[in-house]
Amino acid sequence: MSARPAVAAQVVNRWLRADGTLDVALLRGQFPILQRQVNGRPLVYLDSAASAQMPLPVLAAVDHYHRELHSNVHRGVHTLSQQATAAFEGSREKVRAFINARSVREIVFVRGTTEAINLVAQSWGRQNLRAGDEILITHLEHHANIVPWQLLCQTAGARLVAAPLNARGEVELEALQKLISARTRLIAVAHVSNALGTVLPVRDIVQLAHARGIPVLLDGAQAIAHEAVDVQALDCDFYAFSGHKLYGPTGIGVLYAREALLRQMPPWQAGGDMILTVSIDRSTWNDLPWKFEAGTPNISGAIGLGAAIDFVESVGRPVIAAHERALAVRASAQLQELPGLRLIGTAQHKAAVVSFTMDGIHPHDIGTILDTEAVAIRTGHHCAMPVMEYYNLPATARASFGCYNSASDVERLIAAVARVREVFN
Amino acid sequence: MDLRDLYREVILDHNRSPRNFGRLEPADATAAGHNPLCGDKLNVTLRLDGDRLGDVRFDGQGCAISVASASLMTEAVKGKKLADVEQLYREVHALLTDQNYTPPTDLGKLMALGGVREFPVRVKCASLCWHTLHAALESGRNAASAKVSTE
Numbered sequence: 001m002s003a004r005p006a007v008a009a010q011v012v013n014r015w016l017r018a019d020g021t022l023d024v025a026l027l028r029g030q031f032p033i034l035q036r037q038v039n040g041r042p043l044v045y046l047d048s049a050a051s052a053q054m055p056l057p058v059l060a061a062v063d064h065y066h067r068e069l070h071s072n073v074h075r076g077v078h079t080l081s082q083q084a085t086a087a088f089e090g091s092r093e094k095v096r097a098f099i100n101a102r103s104v105r106e107i108v109f110v111r112g113t114t115e116a117i118n119l120v121a122q123s124w125g126r127q128n129l130r131a132g133d134e135i136l137i138t139h140l141e142h143h144a145n146i147v148p149w150q151l152l153c154q155t156a157g158a159r160l161v162a163a164p165l166n167a168r169g170e171v172e173l174e175a176l177q178k179l180i181s182a183r184t185r186l187i188a189v190a191h192v193s194n195a196l197g198t199v200l201p202v203r204d205i206v207q208l209a210h211a212r213g214i215p216v217l218l219d220g221a222q223a224i225a226h227e228a229v230d231v232q233a234l235d236c237d238f239y240a241f242s243g244h245k246l247y248g249p250t251g252i253g254v255l256y257a258r259e260a261l262l263r264q265m266p267p268w269q270a271g272g273d274m275i276l277t278v279s280i281d282r283s284t285w286n287d288l289p290w291k292f293e294a295g296t297p298n299i300s301g302a303i304g305l306g307a308a309i310d311f312v313e314s315v316g317r318p319v320i321a322a323h324e325r326a327l328a329v330r331a332s333a334q335l336q337e338l339p340g341l342r343l344i345g346t347a348q349h350k351a352a353v354v355s356f357t358m359d360g361i362h363p364h365d366i367g368t369i370l371d372t373e374a375v376a377i378r379t380g381h382h383c384a385m386p387v388m389e390y391y392n393l394p395a396t397a398r399a400s401f402g403c404y405n406s407a408s409d410v411e412r413l414i415a416a417v418a419r420v421r422e423v424f425n
Numbered sequence: 426m427d428l429r430d431l432y433r434e435v436i437l438d439h440n441r442s443p444r445n446f447g448r449l450e451p452a453d454a455t456a457a458g459h460n461p462l463c464g465d466k467l468n469v470t471l472r473l474d475g476d477r478l479g480d481v482r483f484d485g486q487g488c489a490i491s492v493a494s495a496s497l498m499t500e501a502v503k504g505k506k507l508a509d510v511e512q513l514y515r516e517v518h519a520l521l522t523d524q525n526y527t528p529p530t531d532l533g534k535l536m537a538l539g540g541v542r543e544f545p546v547r548v549k550c551a552s553l554c555w556h557t558l559h560a561a562l563e564s565g566r567n568a569a570s571a572k573v574s575t576e
């Protein structure tokens with residue numbers, strides 16, 4: 001009897017089959033782009049780590065905004081502006097609930113992960129970094145979590161320090177801990193690596209850092225669609241992610257920051273919307289979070305992101321994560337069977353990313369051949385050149401999975417990779 | 426799009442066993458080319474012989490198209506008059522990018538690169554070596570003229 005509520009809760013999830021597994025066919029029906037043909041064959045989309053596709057409710061929400069609500073936010077007495085503002089701010093509340101922030105004042109809309117990190121570097125960083133200070137990152141970061149700190153370090157006379165990886169592509173806590181010094185002012189690390197799929201021990205990293213009074217920024221670009229992210233449980237100080245990796249539109253993203261930090265931070269960009277009063281001599285800043293949102297924001301993007309969050313919640317992040325992980329494990333196992341194939345990034349705790357190389361065949365050639373088979377993967381350095389340097393590789397091929405991928409996608413991938421060998425023999 | 430048109434036998438062969446692979450030391454001119462999109466890195470070293478390209482070698486890391494194109498290039502330009510090398514540079518560029526281009530004379534094995542233009546994202550792979558050679562020749566010219574001016 002006591003099991004009843006749980007069973008009832010499962011039945012409500014319309015994306016699950018009776019046996020509790022994800023009904024992928026049903027879910028795929030929500031993604032019109034997956035009906036596309038490429039080179040005369042049905043598309044197999046294995047590049048969700050770059051950008052995840054958008055489901056119908058997201059397309060509909062963006063379309064509805066453009067047809068019915070389009071107007072500027074926060075500044076109109078007329079109906080359209082009021083409704084657009086309500087939808088825009090409604091999305092902010094959805095984001096807040098999604099990552100369990102305490103307040104919408106902690107949710108700043110930005111262009112994406114890159115802009116979120118630049119905001120922290122330019123606002124918090126300039127205010128808090130002095131000559132001789134250090135920022136600690138890791139060797140697996142995306143360029144978006146390296147270069148903004150380099151720029152900051154150059155202006156502040158500070159130093160960027162990177163924790164090493166082990167052969168599996170993991171960041172070991174002890175190695176990271178050794179690099180924390182009395183001058184460390186910030187630790188900025190990926191939650192999940194885009195190039196290797198490694199899930200970092202972020203909870204432990206935050207604990208280590210906080211024990212020394214050091215704030216932590218988490219680059220959540222690759223985690224947000226694949227893990228249940230709870231910023232209070234993580235206890236991080238900043239969390240950055242992009243809408244387009246969460247089944248939402250491009251050009252919208254989120255910076256979560258602790259309210260106490262945001263209060264102290266100076267504005268980054270200035271202009272309309274971020275002020276309360278302006279005279280020629282001086283201005284006063286708007287309340288949080290608008291103090292950090294100068295100019296007309298990406299309104300349709302934010303509304304689309306809100307719809308994407310509703311969609312992801314309707315499926316459930318644990319369901320998505322388990323489904324994708326199973327596909328990635330299956331793909332990894334089958335790829336490893338192929339002669340001359342090497343998996344890059346074999347962390348124990350891994351997300352749904354499979355990076356690999358093939359003996360004597362450059363990843364770029366793999367990518368082209370797979371594309372002729374309508375299998376879309378990413379090849380290159382994945383904006384993580386230090387990772388490539390670490391493995392002494394020019395590039396890798398990377399297949400990444402989303403909620404809509406199926407077992408047959410894995411089969412098509414394996415067959416296409418086998419075809420690569422044929423072409424080269 | 427036919428893969429066989431991109432990965433022709435000649436291309437696969439030159440990728441497997443690149444000709445003129447390595448570095449000339451000393452060299453009259455060198456240049457390094459980099460294609461950040463795919464991480465291709467290529468060095469070209471060359472020696473001049475009067476108004477001719479006496480010898481040329483390349484090394485580096487790259488995809489099949491990039492390695493084969495560089496290998497084919499070194500074969501094609503070695504011993505040629507510099508003016509003819511420039512002319513060939515322009516013709517290959519047109520062959521790689523212009524759908525309707527037919528070279529005025531048969532470019533020999535270089536014609537194997539004709540399939541690349543069906544794959545626009547791969548054009549840079551094939552042209553990297555030519556741009557690098559061009560840069561090396563330019564630097565050779567500048568070094569020579571610099572030498573002249575200091576004498």
Ligand SMILES: Cc1ncc(COP(=O)(O)O)c(C=O)c1O
Nearest residue numbers: 112113114142144194221222242
């Ligand atoms: C780990 C990681 N960080 C940052 C980014 C940058 O995200 P965006 O380009 O949306 O700003 C990406 C996207 O590839 C990523 O994977």
